[in-house]
Amino acid sequence: xKTWFALAGVVVRELYRRKDFYVLFVLTxxxxxxxxxxxxxxxxxxxxxxxxxxxxxxxxxxxxxAVVTAARQVPAERESRTIFPLLAKPVTRAQxxxxxxxxxxxxxxxxxxxxxGFYLLVGALQGAPGSWTLGLQxxxxxxxxxxxxxxxxxxxxxxxxxxxxxxxxxxxVVAGILxxxxxxxxxxxxxxxxxxxxxxxxxxxxxxxxxxDVRDLLxxxxxxxxxxxxxxATLYAAVYAGIFLLGAWWIFRKKALPT
Amino acid sequence: xxxxxxxxxxGTKTATQAxxxxxxxxxxxxxxxxxxxxxxxxxxAVKDLTLRVYPxxxxxxxxxxxxGKTTTMNVLLGFVRPTSGEAYLFGVNVKDPIARQRIGYLPxxxxxxRFLTAEEILRFYGRLFGLGGPELDRRIERLLKLVELExxxxxxxxxxxxxxxxxxxLAQALINDPDLLILDEPTSGLDPIGRMKVREIIQRLKNExxxxxxSSHELGEVETVCDRVAIVHQGELKVEGRVDELVRxxxxxxxxxxxxxxxxxxxxxx
Amino acid sequence: xNGRTTILIAGALVTTAVALAAWLEPRxxxxxxxxxxxxxxxxxxxxxxxxxxxxxFFVKADVYLHSGYYPSIFDQARAACEHGVDxxxxxxxxxxxxxxxxxxxxRAHCTEDCTHDEHEHGAHREAVAGGFMGPPRDWIERLAxxxxxxxxxxxxGGRTEAEVLPWLxxxxxxxxxxxxxxxxxxxxxxxxxxxxxxxxxxxxxxLRANPDSEEILLELGRLAWQHRRDAERARHLWQAxxxxxxxxxxxxxxxxxxxxxxxxxxxxxxEEELGNYEEAIRYWTRLQELSPHPEAVAQRVASLRERLxxxx
Numbered sequence: 001x002k003t004w005f006a007l008a009g010v011v012v013r014e015l016y017r018r019k020d021f022y023v024l025f026v027l028t029x030x031x032x033x034x035x036x037x038x039x040x041x042x043x044x045x046x047x048x049x050x051x052x053x054x055x056x057x058x059x060x061x062x063x064x065x066a067v068v069t070a071a072r073q074v075p076a077e078r079e080s081r082t083i084f085p086l087l088a089k090p091v092t093r094a095q096x097x098x099x100x101x102x103x104x105x106x107x108x109x110x111x112x113x114x115x116x117g118f119y120l121l122v123g124a125l126q127g128a129p130g131s132w133t134l135g136l137q138x139x140x141x142x143x144x145x146x147x148x149x150x151x152x153x154x155x156x157x158x159x160x161x162x163x164x165x166x167x168x169x170x171x172x173v174v175a176g177i178l179x180x181x182x183x184x185x186x187x188x189x190x191x192x193x194x195x196x197x198x199x200x201x202x203x204x205x206x207x208x209x210x211x212x213d214v215r216d217l218l219x220x221x222x223x224x225x226x227x228x229x230x231x232x233a234t235l236y237a238a239v240y241a242g243i244f245l246l247g248a249w250w251i252f253r254k255k256a257l258p259t
Numbered sequence: 260x261x262x263x264x265x266x267x268x269x270g271t272k273t274a275t276q277a278x279x280x281x282x283x284x285x286x287x288x289x290x291x292x293x294x295x296x297x298x299x300x301x302x303x304a305v306k307d308l309t310l311r312v313y314p315x316x317x318x319x320x321x322x323x324x325x326x327g328k329t330t331t332m333n334v335l336l337g338f339v340r341p342t343s344g345e346a347y348l349f350g351v352n353v354k355d356p357i358a359r360q361r362i363g364y365l366p367x368x369x370x371x372x373r374f375l376t377a378e379e380i381l382r383f384y385g386r387l388f389g390l391g392g393p394e395l396d397r398r399i400e401r402l403l404k405l406v407e408l409e410x411x412x413x414x415x416x417x418x419x420x421x422x423x424x425x426x427x428x429l430a431q432a433l434i435n436d437p438d439l440l441i442l443d444e445p446t447s448g449l450d451p452i453g454r455m456k457v458r459e460i461i462q463r464l465k466n467e468x469x470x471x472x473x474s475s476h477e478l479g480e481v482e483t484v485c486d487r488v489a490i491v492h493q494g495e496l497k498v499e500g501r502v503d504e505l506v507r508x509x510x511x512x513x514x515x516x517x518x519x520x521x522x523x524x525x526x527x528x529x
Numbered sequence: 530x531n532g533r534t535t536i537l538i539a540g541a542l543v544t545t546a547v548a549l550a551a552w553l554e555p556r557x558x559x560x561x562x563x564x565x566x567x568x569x570x571x572x573x574x575x576x577x578x579x580x581x582x583x584x585x586f587f588v589k590a591d592v593y594l595h596s597g598y599y600p601s602i603f604d605q606a607r608a609a610c611e612h613g614v615d616x617x618x619x620x621x622x623x624x625x626x627x628x629x630x631x632x633x634x635x636r637a638h639c640t641e642d643c644t645h646d647e648h649e650h651g652a653h654r655e656a657v658a659g660g661f662m663g664p665p666r667d668w669i670e671r672l673a674x675x676x677x678x679x680x681x682x683x684x685x686g687g688r689t690e691a692e693v694l695p696w697l698x699x700x701x702x703x704x705x706x707x708x709x710x711x712x713x714x715x716x717x718x719x720x721x722x723x724x725x726x727x728x729x730x731x732x733x734x735x736l737r738a739n740p741d742s743e744e745i746l747l748e749l750g751r752l753a754w755q756h757r758r759d760a761e762r763a764r765h766l767w768q769a770x771x772x773x774x775x776x777x778x779x780x781x782x783x784x785x786x787x788x789x790x791x792x793x794x795x796x797x798x799x800e801e802e803l804g805n806y807e808e809a810i811r812y813w814t815r816l817q818e819l820s821p822h823p824e825a826v827a828q829r830v831a832s833l834r835e836r837l838x839x840x841x
């Protein structure tokens with residue numbers, strides 16, 4: 001427990017000592033405040049478009065932070081040779097994988113908490129805070145989604161040698177899943193066999209990240225999600241994160257690391 | 260968990276030197292790397308290496324570049340798996356991470372997390388050994404004083420010179436008060452004062468009953484500090500024995516013994 | 530290479546670059562097309578691709594009207610397969626208004642036969658089983674429904690309709706030639722949000738980008754009459770609208786009769802309200818040829834003739 005926690009602590013420190021996070025946060029805040037100052041047809045009551053833009057910026061920023069940080073972990077350790085004094089300690093490779101995941105996920109969660117806090121603050125200042133329960137659920141579900149994305153990126157970092165390649169592939173996969181995965185069953189039904197079966201297989205195999213996207217509910221002030229569904233989604237994320245991390249450990253344990 | 264099993268090391272009974280279990284042992288170790296081109300045979304980095312290092316001695320692991328020293332160290336530290344043969348630390352197979360609970364390792368090229376301070380690095384590595392609380396604080400204080408990094412303890416490593424980074428490396432290798440120290444070219448890149456300090460630390464560790472296993476090209480230093488040496492060449496162990504015995508039997512200094520063992524004409528070296 | 534040589538080489542390179550740019554610039558218009566003469570930043574940046582964004586933002590306004598309940602392109606494709614190519618997958622119009630032929634709710638164009646009340650559900654929530662989504666096909670979809678908008682509602686009351694405005698404004702910025710954006714925004718501004726001045730300003734902006742747009746002239750006329758009660762101005766605008774229609778269309782056919790019908794219908798309504806029954810009858814009679822419900826129009830004409838006769 002202490003080991004992966006110590007590893008996670010290093011990752012969190014790295015994130016808040018690097019400039020990326022601050023740049024993204026400031027950019028999000030600036031764009032949001034700029035848009036908040038614009039009035040459309042002299043109507044200051046419009047808030048939903050601002051929510052939409054802010055949430056989109058939050059999603060993009062959080063994804064960038066999570067993917068880039070996760071994709072960088074193991075390759076950076078190898079390139080900077082810090083992996084050697086690390087593995088020379090009584091640390092298993094599984095602990096390294098779990099520790100890196102925990103660090104990136106926790107760091108992403110902290111960043112996310114700040115972003116959502118800003119979002120709720122802007123909403124409150126505009127006199128339209130929306131449902132705090134739904135806001136909390138949105139944050140939680142988003143964080144759970146990032147667990148899947150981070151574990152996917154860590155697995156990718158052990159398959160692809162360059163972090164840039166891994167990051168690009170992760171972004172494309174995540175964007176593809178968010179846009180299309182929920183519709184694959186409709187596409188599959190329209191395809192002749194065997195392609196229909198292939199697409200259906202893909203539909204069931206892929207992690208459905210769109211489940212964790214409740215932006216529409218938040219923007220349009222719908223009631224909160226049933227807590228049972230949130231629980232099931234959390235479990236769903238945990239299962240997929242576990243699968244990816246298991247794959248990452250399986251690859252990492254066999255990797256020779258000559259100095 | 261590894262931290263809590265620090266003393267639950269398994270041992271095996273083997274032939275011993277005066278009844279003492281070797282602290283480091285390899286048995287017919289062989290390491291092959293896949294060929295770079297198809298059809299070529301694999302590259303053999305270490306061939307049938309059987310080595311013993313006993314508690315309390317300073318052991319020099321010598322050989323020219325490409326002899327297999329680094330590969331052997333990589334196996335001992337668990338970075339690389341042997342193709343065949345076994346390696347043990349404190350009687351525990353090196354495949355088990357707990358074998359590294361009581362060792363300290365100083366790599367040749369010392370790179371640590373540039374965004375951390377010296378104190379944070381020592382605290383991090385200490386926690387990996389299951390240390391914490393006042394005991395860890397005490398050790399960090401002592402080590403920072405030992406390597407003379409107290410004034411710079413809160414500065415991030417990216418602002419450190421090479422010598423300072425080397426000293427951080429030494430401090431992290433000692434954070435768990437190891438019984439076995441594995442040093443890969445510990446004086447590489449250091450100025451004469453730095454080299455002297457490293458020699459002093461090695462001597463102090465020896466006086467405390469610790470075991471030091473290190474590779475070096477500085478044969479003069481090896482001759483001064485080491486009790487026993489092993490010389491490897493092209494992956495094979497050529498000779499293993501006490502320094503004074505080797506020097507006496509070859510009627511030459513350690514450098515000339517080394518050159519003779521690896522087949523370099525000593526008339527040219529003179 | 531010393532410093533002076535470096536400066537001389539750099540200077541020569543800069544001079545060459547400027548000379549080449551000056552020579553190339555007038556010739557580049559040929560291969561850069563419309564972007565070369567673009568007077569707007571968006572046109573220069575995106576070219577004709579900006580229309581995609583404009584369409585997206587226009588649809589976004591409709592999404593906002595439905596509080597996020599909207600079919601994706603896959604749902605629309607499925608609906609087209611199941612119900613035919615011309616079917617409107619946002620099929621609430623069929624359930625509510627018995628085949629107005631209207632598109633998404635933001636297209637609030639009306640003929641004299643429909644009212645906004647039939648189309649708009651106000652604060653009522655229309656509970657349709659799955660709506661355009663249909664029943665869930667599998668457990669993943671069933672779970673996903675918890676995190677999506679599944680209730681069909683419209684923005685209504687508390688001036689929430691204003692939420693569609695930013696998207697309409699954005700759509701007009703990206704494609705100033707999409708006339709529907711101006712007319713739709715004008716409806717929401719004038720009729721639902723009580724801002725006829727803003728509506729007029731926006732329509733005039735659209736008219737500057739689209740001179741002789743019969744739809745915009747029609748809406749300006751409607752504003753002039755329904756909100757300012759300025760009959761003379763309304764007549765002028767509707768006459769201009771009709772002239773514009775004839776300029777663009779010439780003869781009446783199935784696709785273009787709707788707009789002309791609206792021009793004539795609104796004129797007829799206004800004349801009737803003003804008591805100019807003869808004029809009203811003239812325009813209602815013209816409308817009989819254009820309307821999909823000529824019998825209803827004929828009844829109205831008959832009723833007006835009776836009233837006119839009673840007056841004399």
